[in-house]
Amino acid sequence: MTTVAEHQAAVRALAEAALRGAAEDVPLGAALGRILAADVTSAIDLPPFDNSQMDGYAVRAGDFNRLSPDAGTGPLRVTGHIAAGDPITAFAGGAAAIMTGAPLPPGADAVVPVEAVGGPGTFAAVGESIELHEPVAPGAFVRARGSDLAAGDTVLSAGTLLGPAQLGALAASGLTTVAVRRRPRVLIVSTGAELTAPGEPLAPGAIYDANAIALAAAVTQAGGTALATGVYSDEPEHLRVALDAAGPVELVVTSGGVSAGAHEVVRETLGPLGVRFGSVALQPGGPQGLGTIDISGFPTPVLCFPGNPVSALVSFELFLRPLLRGSRPTTHLPLAASVESPIGKHQVRRGRITTDHTVELVGGPSSHLLAAYARSDALVHLPEGVAHVAAGEPVEVWRIDE
Template sequence: MIPLSEARARILAAAKLLPAEQVPITQGLGRVLAADVVARVTHPPTAVSAMDGWAVRTADIGRFPVTLTRIGEAPAGRPFAGTLRPGQAVRIFTGGALPDGADTVVVQEDADDHGATVTLRDGGGPGRWVRPAGQDFSVGDVGVHAGRRLTVRDLALSASMNVPWLRVRRRPRVSILATGDEVVMPGDTLAPGQIVSSNSLALCALVRQLGGEPVDLGIAGDSADSLSTLVAAASGTDLLVTIGGASVGEHDLVRSVLGAAGLELDFWKIAMRPGKPLMFGQMHGVPMIGLPGNPVSALVCAWLFLRPLLLAMQGLPADDDLRDAILARDMGANDSRADFIRAKLSTDGDGRLVAEPFPKQDSGMLSRLAWADCLILRAPHAPPVKAGDRVQVMPLDAL
C-alpha cells in the first residue's frame, strides 16, 4: 500500500491539459476559460447620465434657484445633436449621452419643468451624476482571465464587452464502467443476491458537475469477455473509470483483463479507509482509475482522486477545501491507514464549526454519506481525540 499523498501526486502527474475549443457565449456557462476575455468596446462609449434630470453647465448653476432655457432632450440611444450654450439646459434620461458643452446633471427631483424653461433648485459640481466614458472598461481591458470556470456574471461581462465567442478548455470525456454480476440498474428486476447500482449514476453526475462529459459504458459481468468488450468501447475518451472488480477475489477481473488489454499499472492499494483497493494506471496513454465497488468507497475515492484529476485536465487548481472544526464526540486512536470519517456539521454559540461523526462508519452505508456534511480527516496512527479537540474537515457541499 502507498500513502494517500503519494497516490494523489502520481495521479495528478498524469494529468494532461486538454486543448482549447471555441464556443458561442450562450454555451459558456460552467466551461473553463482558456484565453482571456478582452473588451472589444469601451463602456460607456461616451459620458452618459446616471439619472433622469437635466444636463447643464456647472458655470450656470453657481446660485439657486436658477432658470434655464430648455433646448431639447437626450433619451438613451438618441443623443442631442447640438451644443449646450450659456443659460441652456437639455432634458436627459438615465443612459442618455451627455450633450457637448454640458458637464453635470441636475436630478429631476431638484427641478421644476415649465416646458420652455426649467428652474433648478439644487445641484452639484462638474461630473455630478455623470458616468464618464470608459468608467466600466475600455477597449483592450481584460474582463475575465483564463483559467476560471465561467459564471453567470462572467458571461454578462463578456457579452457587454461585445465578445460573442469564447475560447474554453474541451470538456474531459470520461468512460465509466461498472462491474459485477450482482449489480443491476435502478428500476431493473432484482434476482436473488443482486443489488441496485448507484455508483454509475453518481459518478456520471459528479463528472458533469466537474465540467466533464460522462460516457456510461454500462455494467460488465464477471467474465473476461464481458469486461473486454465494454472496455474496448472506452476508446477515444480522455479517462477510463472502472467501478469494482479491483480487489483480490476470484471474480475481481479488472487487473487481469485490463492488463491483457494494455494497462500499465502504476499502483494498486492505498493506505486509506474507505477505498483501500484503488487502482491507477495508463491504458495506451489514457489514465485509468479503478474505484472500489462499495458505494461510499467509490464516492469518497472519486472526490479525493477523480475530482483533482478532472480539474487539472481543465487547467483548474486541484486544492482541497479543508477547514478546522471542533469535535463533538470522542474518537479512538487510528490505525496505519488515513481515515475519512463521515460527519455532520453544525455551528456552536461562538460561531465555530462543530463536527459530529456518525457512530457507525461502514463503506456500504451510503445513507451516512448522503446525510454527511463533511469528512473528518484522520492521519495514519493519529492518537485518540476528545470532544472539544480541533480536527480538520473536508466539507462535502459540492458532492
C-alpha cells in the first residue's frame, strides 16, 4: 500500500509540469485570484519620498530642542503650508504646516502632530507662531523614503496568490499589468450508472451527481478552468466517447470506478491504456489511479479519484490542490474530544474550529457524509501509526475556509 506522501510525490511528478505552463500578462484589474508567475521587483522606493504620517508641523528637531533644552518648549514661526500632492520644496525653517501624506521638505526631519499644538485641524497661518510643549525626536511621525520597499527589492515572489493587498502593492509600485500563470484546463469526469444529473427525476437506487460540480468548483477556486461532464454509465465506450470529445486539456480528473469490484468503468477503460490503480493508506480516499492518456492527440496526465463525494474532495485537497494553488494554511490545535483512528492509515476528518481555539470533529469518518463536510471549516489529520488521540492533544489542522 502506498503512503500519502508517496502518492503526493507521484502526482507531482506526473502533473506539475503540465499544470504550470506558460505565463500570460493581464491587467491588474483582472488579476484577482491569479497566481504570480515570476518574482516582481519594485522600480521605485516605497514610499518614494519622506512624507508626513500625521497632520501637523514639519520641524527640524535640533532647532527646536536648542530653543529650550531644559523644558523642551518654545515658539516657532510658521513658514509654510504643505498639502499632499504638493511638489517637494526646501525647508524654510521654523515650522511648516503639513498634511498627512505630504512630502517632508528637505531640511526638516520630524513632524509634530497638530493636536500637540492646538485643536485638530486648527493650523496657524504663515507668519504666526506656535508654541511646542515637548521635545521632538528626529524621525517622529515621518514615513521615511523606502521604509516599505527599496527600489530593486522583491515586492512579491512567484507563486503568490494575488488578493487585494497584493494587487495594491503592485499598483503602488507603478505596475499596470502582471505576469500570472495561465489557468490550466482541467476536465472533470464524474462516472457511475447510479448517478443522475441534479434536477432530473431520481429513480429508485439512484443518487444525484455531486462530484461534477464539487470538483469543478474546487478546481476553479484553486485557479484552474474546469470543464465538467458526467458519464452516467458503467460502459467503457461511453467513457471513451466523453474523453475523445473533450478537446485539449492539461489534466483529466475522474471520480468513481476505481475500486476492485465489478463494473469499475474507469479502471476497465483506462487500465489497458497504462493508468496505474492501487490503494493509498488514506481514509477516506484510499483507491487512487494515475497515469497518462491520449486526449485529442496529446499525452495528458489523468488522476482517478474515488466516487464517494468526501473521498473525492479529500483526494483533491491532498493531491491536486497543492499543485494548483499551494498548500492550505496549517496550524496545530487541541482536539475538543478524543478520537480513534485506524493505525495503518492517514485519516482525514472534517472539523470546525471553536471559539476557544480547539477543533471539534463534524460528522463521522465515513466518505458519504458530504453535508457534514459542508458544515466544516477545517480538515483534521490523524497520521499513520496513530490509533488514538485524547481530548486536548494537538493535531494538524488545515483551514479550508480561507
